[in-house]
Amino acid sequence: MSLDFRKDLFADERDDNLNVVGKPIRRQDILGHVTGTSPFFDDNKFDNLLHLKCVRSPHHHARIVSIDTAKAEAMPGVVRLLRGRDVPVNLNTLLSLLDFGLDDEPVLAETKVSYWGEPIVAVIATSEQAALDAVAAVEVRYEELPAVFDVEEALKPGAPTVNETYPGNHFVFYENTDHQRLRFGDTEARFARAAHIVEGRYQLTPIEQAPMEPNGAIAAPETNDRFACYTPTQGLFFSVGTCAKVLDVDLNRLHFIGGTVGGGFGGKVDSVCEPLAILGAMLTRQPVRYVLNRAEEMQVSAPRSAELWEIKDGIAEDGRILAREFKGWFDAGAYTRLTSYGVVKCTGHLPGPYTIPAVKSDIWCVFTNRTPATAMRGFGVLGVDFAIERQMDKGARAAGLGPMEYRLINAYRDGDMKATRRVASNTALVECIQVAAEKAGYPLAPEYKAMTSMTGASLTQIPETVTDSGRRPAGYTAIEKTEVSPGLGEAAQVQPTPAAPVARARTGGASSLPERPSYAPQPAPPQAAPPPAPEPPEPAPAKPRYSRYSSSIRRR
Amino acid sequence: MPIEITRTDDPGLAARLIANDRGAYVMGGGTGLMRRIHEGDQAVRHLILLSGPRLRQIAPERGGFFIGAQASMADVLAAPEARALHQPAASVGAPALRNMATVGGNLFARPPYGDLTTALLALDAEAVTASGSGEDRRPLALLLEDRTTRRLVLGVFVPDQGGARLHYTKMTRSHPRGASIVTVAASLARSGGRVTMARVAFGGLAGAPFRASGVERALTGGPLGSETIATAAERIGDGITPMSDALASGWYRLEMAKIHLRRLLGTAQGSPS
Amino acid sequence: MTTPVHFTHNGRPVSLFTEAGESLLSLLRLKLGDQTPKYGCGQGGCGACSVRIDGQLRLACLTLAETVDGAEVETVAALSAPNLDPLQEAFMDHFAAQCGYCTPGMIVAARTLLDTNPRPSRDEVIEAISGNLCRCTGYEPIIDAILAVAAQEVSA
Numbered sequence: 010m011s012l013d014f015r016k017d018l019f020a021d022e023r024d025d026n027l028n029v030v031g032k033p034i035r036r037q038d039i040l041g042h043v044t045g046t047s048p049f050f051d052d053n054k055f056d057n058l059l060h061l062k063c064v065r066s067p068h069h070h071a072r073i074v075s076i077d078t079a080k081a082e083a084m085p086g087v088v089r090l091l092r093g094r095d096v097p098v099n100l101n102t103l104l105s106l107l108d109f110g111l112d113d114e115p116v117l118a119e120t121k122v123s124y125w126g127e128p129i130v131a132v133i134a135t136s137e138q139a140a141l142d143a144v145a146a147v148e149v150r151y152e153e154l155p156a157v158f159d160v161e162e163a164l165k166p167g168a169p170t171v172n173e174t175y176p177g178n179h180f181v182f183y184e185n186t187d188h189q190r191l192r193f194g195d196t197e198a199r200f201a202r203a204a205h206i207v208e209g210r211y212q213l214t215p216i217e218q219a220p221m222e223p224n225g226a227i228a229a230p231e232t233n234d235r236f237a238c239y240t241p242t243q244g245l246f247f248s249v250g251t252c253a254k255v256l257d258v259d260l261n262r263l264h265f266i267g268g269t270v271g272g273g274f275g276g277k278v279d280s281v282c283e284p285l286a287i288l289g290a291m292l293t294r295q296p297v298r299y300v301l302n303r304a305e306e307m308q309v310s311a312p313r314s315a316e317l318w319e320i321k322d323g324i325a326e327d328g329r330i331l332a333r334e335f336k337g338w339f340d341a342g343a344y345t346r347l348t349s350y351g352v353v354k355c356t357g358h359l360p361g362p363y364t365i366p367a368v369k370s371d372i373w374c375v376f377t378n379r380t381p382a383t384a385m386r387g388f389g390v391l392g393v394d395f396a397i398e399r400q401m402d403k404g405a406r407a408a409g410l411g412p413m414e415y416r417l418i419n420a421y422r423d424g425d426m427k428a429t430r431r432v433a434s435n436t437a438l439v440e441c442i443q444v445a446a447e448k449a450g451y452p453l454a455p456e457y458k459a460m461t462s463m464t465g466a467s468l469t470q471i472p473e474t475v476t477d478s479g480r481r482p483a484g485y486t487a488i489e490k491t492e493v494s495p496g497l498g499e500a501a502q503v504q505p506t507p508a509a510p511v512a513r514a515r516t517g518g519a520s521s522l523p524e525r526p527s528y529a530p531q532p533a534p535p536q537a538a539p540p541p542a543p544e545p546p547e548p549a550p551a552k553p554r555y556s557r558y559s560s561s562i563r564r565r
Numbered sequence: 566m567p568i569e570i571t572r573t574d575d576p577g578l579a580a581r582l583i584a585n586d587r588g589a590y591v592m593g594g595g596t597g598l599m600r601r602i603h604e605g606d607q608a609v610r611h612l613i614l615l616s617g618p619r620l621r622q623i624a625p626e627r628g629g630f631f632i633g634a635q636a637s638m639a640d641v642l643a644a645p646e647a648r649a650l651h652q653p654a655a656s657v658g659a660p661a662l663r664n665m666a667t668v669g670g671n672l673f674a675r676p677p678y679g680d681l682t683t684a685l686l687a688l689d690a691e692a693v694t695a696s697g698s699g700e701d702r703r704p705l706a707l708l709l710e711d712r713t714t715r716r717l718v719l720g721v722f723v724p725d726q727g728g729a730r731l732h733y734t735k736m737t738r739s740h741p742r743g744a745s746i747v748t749v750a751a752s753l754a755r756s757g758g759r760v761t762m763a764r765v766a767f768g769g770l771a772g773a774p775f776r777a778s779g780v781e782r783a784l785t786g787g788p789l790g791s792e793t794i795a796t797a798a799e800r801i802g803d804g805i806t807p808m809s810d811a812l813a814s815g816w817y818r819l820e821m822a823k824i825h826l827r828r829l830l831g832t833a834q835g836s837p838s
Numbered sequence: 839m840t841t842p843v844h845f846t847h848n849g850r851p852v853s854l855f856t857e858a859g860e861s862l863l864s865l866l867r868l869k870l871g872d873q874t875p876k877y878g879c880g881q882g883g884c885g886a887c888s889v890r891i892d893g894q895l896r897l898a899c900l901t902l903a904e905t906v907d908g909a910e911v912e913t914v915a916a917l918s919a920p921n922l923d924p925l926q927e928a929f930m931d932h933f934a935a936q937c938g939y940c941t942p943g944m945i946v947a948a949r950t951l952l953d954t955n956p957r958p959s960r961d962e963v964i965e966a967i968s969g970n971l972c973r974c975t976g977y978e979p980i981i982d983a984i985l986a987v988a989a990q991e992v993s994a
C-alpha cells in the first residue's frame with residue numbers, strides 16, 4: 010500500500026524543505042522496543058516486592074452491609090489489607106484539579122457499590138497468588154439495589170440514584186445547569202423554511218481502549234519520606250495531583266516516573282492504580298505492585314462512554330443545511346471521571362465540519378450503573394461524528410443528492426463562522442472529498458470539482474441568536490460551598506491565585522455519604538420564576554483538610 | 566491456599582485423584598487451567614502432571630487410529646494418520662497455542678471452545694479412559710454428557726470412516742483466527758444419491774459440543790437437496806439453549822449455525838459422496 | 839510448595855526454585871530478571887509473552903514454570919546478541935512498532951516462522967502472527983517488515 014502525498018494541494022501554504030517531516034526517520038525509542046528493553050513501568054525490578062489485588066463488587070448496585078476480612082488477614086503471605094477508611098481522602102473526581110465537578114468517587118467503596126467490579130478492599134501479599142487467594146477469602150455482604158443501565162431510564166423520575174453526589178443521575182455543569190447547551194442562530198425559524206426535515210436517532214456502545222499493556226503502577230518508598238511511583242499513565246502531572254489529593258500529601262513527596270506507555274488510547278488517564286499502590290507502599294514501607302489483569306482491564310478500567318444521539322436537520326431545496334439540532338446523552342457510568350469534559354469538548358465540535366447557520370445542542374452527562382467511562386481517541390467527538398455522518402447520508406438522500414455532493418455543498422470553507430463563534434481557517438474538507446471521489450472512481454460534476462476550501466464562505470458573521478432561559482437542574486442547588494483559599498499557611502507566599510474561585514469544602518472526611526457535597530434535590534421551583542441564586546457562601550473559618558491543586562505547596 | 570502439584574506416570578493414581586478430589590485437575594497443555602490459576606479461581610487446588618509415552622502417541626490401531634490425550638494440535642497436524650482432523654486442528658487458536666493445546670484438554674475446554682471435539686463427535690470417536698489399571702472405551706458423546714463423573718482420558722480412538730466424509734467449518738469474528746461463534750462438523754455417507762448416514766455436531770453453540778440428532782434424522786434417507794438441508798437447519802436448536810457471551814448472543818449463534826450448516830452442506834451437495 | 843527447575847535461558851544454564859502454579863512468564867520476569875517477554879493478558883490471547891521452548895513457539899504466561907525443566911528457553915533477548923536480528927532492523931526501518939509492548943513477542947513469532955519457512959507468503963505471515971495482537975500499527979508495517987526480511991534472507 011503506497012501513500013499518495015498530494016503536494017499539489019495548498020502548495021504555497023507548506024514548506025517541503027524540512028529535516029524530519031516527510032522523511033523516513035527511525036523513531037528514537039524504537040531500538041528499545043525491538044530488543045524488548047524499553048522501560049515499561051512493570052519492568053522495574055525490586056527486592057521484597059509486594060502484590061496488590063482488589064476485592065470487587067459482584068453486583069451492579071448494592072449497599073455494603075458488612076465486610077469481614079479476618080480470614081483473609083490470617084492467610085499465608087498476606088501483609089496488609091486496605092479499606093476505604095485507610096484512604097485519607099476517599100472521595101475524588103479527577104477534574105477537581107481543574108475545579109470542574111464535585112468529588113463523587115471513592116478510591117475504595119465503603120457504603121455502597123455502583124458498578125460491577127468496583128473495588129472495595131485491597132489485599133497486599135508477598136505473591137500475586139497469595140493476594141488472589143486472600144481476595145477470595147474476604148467476605149462482603151451486600152444488599153442489592155435496583156440498577157439502571159440506560160441513559161433515558163436513568164433520567165426518569167423514580168430511577169435509582171446511582172451516585173449520591175448527583176441525585177438526579179446527571180452531571181451539573183457550571184453549578185448551574187443540568188446539561189451542556191449550545192445556541193447559534195435561530196433553528197426554529199429556519200426549520201419552518203426548510204424543504205426537508207430529516208431526523209435520526211443513533212446509538213453507540215462503550216468501547217474499551219484495550220491497550221496491550223494493562224493499567225497498573227508500582228510504588229516504592231524512597232528516602233526523605235518520599236515515594237516513587239512507576240506508572241504507565243498518559244497524564245503524569247494529572248496523576249501526581251490526583252494522588253497528592255486522595256493521599257493528602259504534598260506533591261513534593263511523590264516522585265512519578267513514567268513516559269513509556271504500552272498503549273493508552275485514553276484509557277490511562279484515570280489514575281486508578283497509582284493511589285492504591287502508593288498507599289500500600291506508605292503503609293507497608295515496601296514496594297507494592299498493582300497491575301490489572303486482562304479481565305479487570307476489560308471490565309473495570311474505563312471505556313469510551315456509550316452515547317445516544319438525536320439529530321434533526323432542516324434542508325433547503327438546493328441541498329444546503331439550514332438548521333441542525335442535537336440532543337445527546339453521554340453514559341458516564343457510575344462516576345464522572347472525564348465524561349463531563351467529553352460533553353464540553355463534543356459541544357465545541359458541533360455541528361461537525363459543515364457550515365450551518367443555525368445550530369442548537371443539548372447534551373446530558375448521565376450516570377448509570379455501568380463501568381465509569383473516560384477518554385478514548387477522538388474523545389467526545391467520535392460518537393457524534395458517527396451520528397453526524399449517518400445523518401449526512403440520510404440528508405443527501407432526502408435532498409436527492411449524492412453523498413459526496415451533499416457534503417461538498419455543506420463543507421465549511423475558510424472564513425466561515427462556526428457555531429463556536431470562531432472563524433474557520435485552514436479548512437481542507439472540500440479537497441479531501443474531491444481526492445476521495447477521485448480515488449473511489451466516483452464521478453463528480455465539474456462544478457463540484459471546481460469547489461475549493463479557500464473561498465466561498467457563506468456565513469461570515471455570528472447570526473442573530475435566539476436564547477432560551479435555559480433550565481437549571483430541576484430544583485437543584487449547589488450546597489456546602491465554602492471558601493478554601495484562606496488559611497493555607499505557606500501557600501500565601503506562592504503566587505496569589507487570581508480571584509480565588511469558589512471551591513467546595515471537603516469537610517468531615519469522605520466516608521459518610523450524607524456529608525458529601527452534593528446537588529441536593531430541592532422542591533421544584535414554581536414554573537415561571539427562576540430558581541433563587543444560591544446564597545453567597547460564608548468564608549470558611551476552619552482550615553480545610555486539603556487545599557486545591559493550584560495551591561498545594563503548603564505545610565501539613 | 567497454595568496449589569498442590571503431583572507428578573506421576575501412573576494413570577491409575579491420576580484417575581483416582583481426579584475422581585476423589587474436585588479441586589484436582591490433570592494438566593494438559595495448561596492453556597485453560599493456567600488462566601484460571603492466574604485469575605484466582607479457587608476451584609483449582611491441585612494439578613496433576615501426568616506423563617507417559619501412550620499419552621502423546623498418535624498411531625493406527627485396529628479399525629481406526631488412536632490419539633493420546635496429551636498430543637498437541639501441532640502433533641495432530643504433523644501426523645499423517647490423523648489427516649481427517651487436520652482442518653479442525655488447524656482452526657484452533659494460533660501457532661503458539663497449537664503447540665500447547667492438547668486433545669484431552671480440548672474435550673473439557675470451556676465454551677465456546679472445543680473445535681477439535683466437535684469434529685471428533687462427527688467422526689464418532691470414542692474416549693479411551695483409565696479404568697483401574699486398564700483402559701475403558703465409551704462413545705465420546707456419552708463422556709461429554711456425563712458431567713458428574715470425572716474421568717481421566719488417555720486418548721481418543723477414531724474409527725475408520727468407510728465411505729463417509731467429514732465436512733467442517735468454523736465461524737469466527739476475528740481473522741484469520743479466533744474463538745468460535747459456531748463450529749459445524751458433519752460426517753456424511755451417501756449411496757445411490759441418498760444420504761445413508763449423517764453425524765452432525767456443533768461447537769460454540771451451547772455449553773459443550775453436541776451431536777444434533779434432529780438434524781441428523783432430517784438429513785438421513787433422502788437426497789441431499791436444498792429443501793432437506795433447510796429442514797435440517799431448522800432442527801439445530803432442538804433441545805439446546807444457545808449460549809450468549811461477549812462475542813455473540815445465543816440468538817445470533819443459532820442464526821449463524823443455520824446459515825453455516827446450509828453453506829457447508831451446500832458445498833457437500835456438489836462434492837463426490 | 840517450591841520445586842527446583844533447571845533449564846537453559848538464552849543459552850545460559852539456570853537453576854531456580856518455582857512456586858506451585860507459577861507461570862514461566864513470572865519466573866522469567868520476576869526471578870530471572872528477563873523483562874523482555876511482556877504480560878498482556880495472562881490468557882494466551884495476546885502473544886506479548888511469546889517465547890521459544892526447544893525451538894517451538896509458546897506462550898510463557900500459560901506455561902507452568904516447572905514444566906520447562908531440562909528445556910531450552912529463548913526470549914527476544916537471545917536474538918539481539920551479539921548483533922541485532924535482521925527482523926529487528928526491519929521492524930525499525932518499517933516503523934513496525936509504536937508503543938513497543940507487543941514487539942518482543944511479535945519478533946519471536948516472526949523469527950520462528952522464518953526459521954521453518956524462509957519464503958512465507960503474505961497469508962502465511964499473517965497466520966504466523968495471528969496469535970500476536972498489536973493495537974497501534976494496524977499490522978501492515980509488521981507484515982511488510984517480515985516479508986522484507988524473508989526476501990532479503992532468501993536472496994542472500
Ligand SMILES: Cc1cc2nc3c(=O)[nH]c(=O)nc-3n(C[C@H](O)[C@H](O)[C@H](O)COP(=O)(O)OP(=O)(O)OC[C@H]3O[C@@H](n4cnc5c(N)ncnc54)[C@H](O)[C@@H]3O)c2cc1C
Pocket residue numbers: 590591592593594595596597598599634635656657658659662665666667668669670671672673674678679680681716717718719743744745881882883884
Ligand atoms: C488464546 C486462546 C485461544 C484458543 N482458541 C481455541 C480455539 O480456537 N478452539 C478451541 O477448541 N479451543 C481454543 N482454546 C481453548 C484451549 O486452548 C483448547 O481447547 C485446548 O485444546 C485445551 O487444551 P489444554 O491441554 O491446554 O487444556 P488444559 O488447560 O490443560 O486443561 C483443560 C481442562 O481439561 C482437563 N483435562 C486435560 N487433559 C485431560 C485428560 N487427559 N483427562 C481428563 N481431563 C483432562 C483439565 O483438567 C482441565 O479441566 C483457546 C485458548 C486460548 C487461551
